[in-house]
Amino acid sequence: MINRYVALDIETTGLNPAVDRIIEVGMARVEDGQITQKYSTLVYPGISVSERITELTGIHNEELTGKPRIEDIIGEITEFIGDWPVLGHNVIFDFSFLKKAAVNNGLTINDDGIDTLKLARRILPEVEHKSLSFLCQYFNIDPGRSHRAYDDAVSASLLYAKLEEIKPDDEGFSNTTKLVYTVKKDSPITLPQKRYLAALVEKHNIKLEIPMEEMTKSMASRQIDTIIAQYGK
Structure with missing residues (x-):
């Protein structure tokens, strides 16, 4: 052993x-x-x-x-x-x-x-x-x-x-x-993403499950795409 x-x-x-x-x-x-x-x-x-x-x-x-x-x-x-x-x-x-x-x-x-x-x-x-x-x-x-x-x-x-x-x-x-697990370092949410996401949230009266300050760049991108697909721009 x-x-x-x-x-x-x-x-x-x-x-x-x-x-x-x-x-x-x-x-x-x-x-x-x-x-x-x-x-x-x-x-x-x-x-x-x-x-x-x-x-x-x-x-x-x-x-x-x-x-x-x-x-x-x-x-x-x-x-x-x-x-x-x-x-x-x-x-x-x-x-x-x-x-x-x-x-x-x-x-x-x-x-x-x-x-x-x-x-x-x-x-x-x-x-x-x-x-x-x-x-x-x-x-x-x-x-x-x-x-x-x-x-x-x-x-x-x-x-x-x-x-x-x-x-x-x-x-x-x-x-x-x-143990093989490939991962890249996360990038933080960008300022333009924050502004755009905040505008979408306000326009469509959405409550985010993940606080914006906790999002990575890729998470914010997916969240924006999901909102646009469901509610439009």
């Missing part, structure tokens, strides 16, 4: 790193099966959390007010990870959000990964579901608070150990894989 890694999980406002935001980060440094250091924080996303996400995670908008923004803590997150592999259940999802934040702030993040979802698919083909919550139940792992970042990170680490007991010779216990 790979004897040191950072177990990682994040909670977000949605599934798309291009438009959605991180609301919680949980990490645990694991050495020889023991947690040696933990990291857990809520994150202010700058946009509202939907009722669906609140129902899933239990995280309310009020809890996030006053919490650090991801750009304020991405440096300490990448430092916590260092050169250690990151482990998670469908870890590319968590990695993609963190890599986007890192790139936007001129940082790099280690791309060596261990994916317990891929391991479970190989080792447990007969098991009907491969979600983290289902596999925790399958192996009698106490999931803590399901869909909370730190507890899910720890659950993925415990799952890794359970899978290794079944098939220790699987390559996933001796080699990491490269």
